[in-house]
Structure formats: C-alpha cells, structure tokens
Amino acid sequence: MNCSAPACTQLSPNSHRGAAPKTCRSIGRPCRTILRHNFILLHFPRDSIFVYLCLRPSCFSMEAPANSTNNHTGGADDPWEITDKIRLRRFLCYGSEGDIFTAKDDSHVSVDNAEALLSLLQEEEGGAEVVEEIRRFVQEGLAVRLGPTFFALALCSQHSKLNTRKAAFKALKDICSDPAHLFAVIQYKKELRERMECGIWGRALRKAVSDWYNKQDAMALAATVTRCRQREGWSHKDLLRLSHTKPSTEAVALISKYVTKGWTEVQAYYADKENSDEVVKVLSYLEAVEKVKHSCDETVVINLIEEHKLEMEQLLTENLKSKQVWRSLLKDMPLHSVLKILGRMTANKVLEPGSSATQSLCERIRDEAALKKAKIHPFSILLATENYKRGHGYMGKPKWEPNKSILKALESAFYCSFMNVEPVGKRFLVAVDVSTSLSTVVPGTAITTADAAAAITMIFTNTEADTHVLVFSERAVVPCPLSPQMTLAEVTAELVKNPSGNTDGSLPITWATENGKGVDVFIILTNNPLWTCTTSPVESLKKYRQKTGASSKLVFCGL
Secondary structure, three states: OOOOOOEOOEOOOOOOOOOOOOEEEOEEOEOEEEEEOOEEEEEOOOOOEEEEEEOOOOOOOOOOOOOOOOOOOOOOOOOOOOOHHHHHHHHHHHOOOOOEEEOOOOOOOOHHHOHHHHHHHOOOOHHHHHHHHHHHHHHOOOOOOOHHHHHHHHHHHOOOOHHHHHHHHHHHHHHOOOHHHHHHHHHHHHHHHHHHOOOOOOHHHHHHHHHHHHOOOHHHHHHHHHHOOEEOOEEHHHHHHHHOOOOOOHHHHHHHHHHHHOHHHHHHHHOOOOOOHHHHHHHHHHHHHHHHHHOOOHHHHHHHHHHHOOOHHHOOOOHHHOHHHHHHHHHHOOHHHHHHOHHHHHHOOOOOOOOHHHHHHHHHHHOHHHHHHHOOOHHHHHHHHHHHHOOEOOOOOOEOOOOHHHHHHHHHHHHHHHHHOOOOOOOEEEEEEOOHHHHOEOOOOOOEHHHHHHHHHHHHHHHOOOEEEEEEOOOOEEEOOOOOOOOHHHHHHHHHOOOOOOOOOOHHHHHHHHOOOOOOEEEEEEOOOOOOOOOOHHHHHHHHHHHHOOOOEEEEEEO
16 A cells, blocks of 8 residues: 555545545554545554544544543653654645644645744755655645645745755646646745745746646647646636746647637648648647537537547537537546546436446446556445445435446456555554444445445455454454455455444454564554543553564554
C-alpha cells in the first residue's frame, strides 16, 4: 500500500470524494496514511505510533481518559513530540496542523493555520525542503485535499527568500499537472497579495506560467485547454495574456492564438499557410472541438468523439441527452469515471440488459490489464458496487433496476483489484469488533459497517503474507480463520458469528504476547467507544515492545 500522511492523526473516510462526514482524534508519532474512497490505506514508517481513526462522530469521546497518553507531552527528549515537519505534513494532507480532521470541513486555508509552514520557511534550507514535500504529496497522491498543497506552493512562491521562490516556480509544472491546479495556485497568490503587500505577476511567475504551456505536448495541451477552460475566476486567456507567453513552437503558437483570438481568426491565419504535421494535427483537433460545440447532429457528434477521442466536458449539454453519444463516450472514458455514473447510465437506458454496450463495458470492468492501468483500489469498487446495487441516487433520484451483468462484473473486479494494493511486507494483526450494530450502514454510503470491516480485513489477508485476524468476543479475543480464497460474504459471516463484547484495545496486544506472535502493526476495527479499555493500550504496547524488541504500532479504526 502506497500512501502517506501527517503525524498520527485521526482521519475519517470521506475525504475529497467520499461522503461519510466524520471527526477523529489521534495520539502518536508520524504515520504514513491516506484516505481513498472511504477506505484507510496505511504505510507505517519506523517511528512509534498510536493512532485513532474514526468513521462515526459518536464513536468516542473527544476528551481523553486518565489512562491515555497525550499527543504531545513536551520536553526535548519526548519521543511523542510533534515537530514542525509533522505539522506541515498534516497541513498538506488535510489543511490543518492540529490532530483533528473533519471530513466535510471545507474551510478555506489561510496563513493563520499554517504556522509550521511559515516556521520551516524561515530555516536556512527550509524553503527547498517544503517545496519538495509539496511535490511529493501531489505526485504520490498523499493529500486528502489538494487545496492546502496549492496554497503552500503559492505561499512559497511569494516568500522573501529568493531560493524559496525559485524552488516554488521551478516545481510549478510538476505540481500543477492539470489546468485547475494552475488556476488554484494563481488564485491563492492573488489572495495572498493583499496580506503580504506584494504583486504576483513578476518576471518569475510569468516565466513559470509560460513554461507550463510551452513544455507540454501540443496535442495534450490542445485537449487540456478545451476540456478545462476556466476555474477559480481565471481562464487560459487570462494567464496567457498576463504571463506574456512567447510560444516555443508553431503548435503552441496556434493553441495560444486559438485561446486568445478564437477559432475564426485561427482559420483565417492558417488557411493559406504551409503547415507542419504537428500544426495540421492540432488544427484538425481544434476543428473537431469547434464542430462538436455547434452541432446537434447525433451522428456527426458520435463520429467526432470516436475519431478524436473527445470527452464529455467538450460537448454541449444537449448532446449529453443522447444515449448513443454516451455509449461512444463510455468506450474510452477512464474507469474511475465510469464507476461513478453506472447508476445514471442504467437509469437513462444507456446500459440495457444484454446490449452490446453493456457487454463491452462489463468486459472493461473485469479486464485485469484495465484495472491495473487505472490503479483502482478494491474499496473503490466495493463502494461503486453497493451504490449501484441500492438502485437509486444519494437523494433518491435517479432510480434504476440494477443490471445483473454489471453487478457480476463489479464483483469480479473487486477480487481482481487486490493486485493494485502494494504490500508493505509487515506483520499485521487485525482485531474486529463483531457487535450486532456492525450491520448499520457507513454514513453517506450504501456499505454496511460489517462489509466495511470485512473488506478492510480482506485487504490485509489478501496482500500481506503475515496477517493474523482476531474477533472480540465476551471480554476476550479469539482467532478468526480466514483465507485469501474466501468471498466478501464469507468473511463478513465469519466476523459476525461470535457474540460481541466491549472493545478493549489492550486485548489484541495481550493475545500476541501470550501466544508469542511477532506483530509490527496492530489494527483494531470497532464501532464501540474507544475509551472502554481496562488497561491503557499505550502501556500494553510499550510492554510488548520491551519484551519483543519490535517497534510495533497500534491503530484504532472506528467504524
């Protein structure tokens, strides 16, 4: 599993694309963790960690009990101390330096909640390190929300230190891979301008923006500027004008003229010229974009989509009412996007039982190579499956009759997609609370908490060679025999068949100690209050480390 996050912080699954809004709190040291589609992916470094993760706001008290350990006790030799670098990672991950993450807290980031970022920028080489950390979070997909990373980059680009500004502008193209990202950084710079009493369109920014356009492949740039024309109050026309961009190639010059002057002037200018092959390709593509913008002929639109690989953002709303147009779009639509609109496509009769479009789509969903290329996580497929299976949208509309062929394809894809989870090679112990309330649904989704617990457990049993699974039962934990060949339904049945008991976080550690099991990471999945422990889990973990010599970690995940 490849992911990262700030210092041990309770995170709740409903990040940027999920829907389950929750709050969490944590105790510990830096942990590499990130949320994806209501699932928590974990990669643990060598540091100590004791983390709480929560799906529900009521799963525990925000006030820690007497037998718990604070997140930061102070002191130069404090092994639990949260440093500025850890706070920076928290900020880049979810926009706050504190240890509480609220999934639906979309408050705008500002200088006021970026103290660690400002502190690091004052260090001698701090600016370059901060920019490199921003680059890492974006390129490795480690941020729950991208807004804080773009804000941090904008702040670095307007810092008083020259080296910091240089590093920020040099990284602009790598960090802003999409026009929406670039527009977001420019908007943050505009907002910072008044507070910092400085302008934004200096020579360095003009060069950085010019390079963003000039160093892209011409065909990719043509698709980019026609697919995402404006965001955050900025457009490509604004940026090309304010940056005084001097095109580096004929093809970029053509695209620049198209953006700033329009298609009519481009046609007139290039009509009688002898153009290079690259310019001819770009002209042909832009002509197709213009035709599809002004055509209501279904056949013409479909031919243009299939010939030039046009996307739905480039089409008129009127064209998106056509079933045949959608069927053409689905052929090359990324699988991530397909999974989000399966219900809508079924409701609108685009995907009908037994149709060739449905069969073709099912083959794509099941295709191992396509799943691997899209890097789709099993939990993303489970979320799409359960949302599709319930037969209606989030607010009850639209409604549809789930297609059995699509459900079978999704089920097959779920098990096939385990190959996309990168194992970390650690020794895991997963302990699950099997109380009857696990039959409840995860807020904002159609997934029951029992299925969520089973799916999380399966991630480890199917990808990690050394994984023990326990269930809580009447003030004890007992082994739960699972195998990689078991289905989700079979795993769920195994987890819920024992009588439930209170979730004592020290019990799995005690079990491992008494049975001589070496464990690198203890993971507890529960929907009970976390502060019901008779013995402090922190103390139990410390004793286990002392006895085994292992640098073990403990994670609570509240369902």
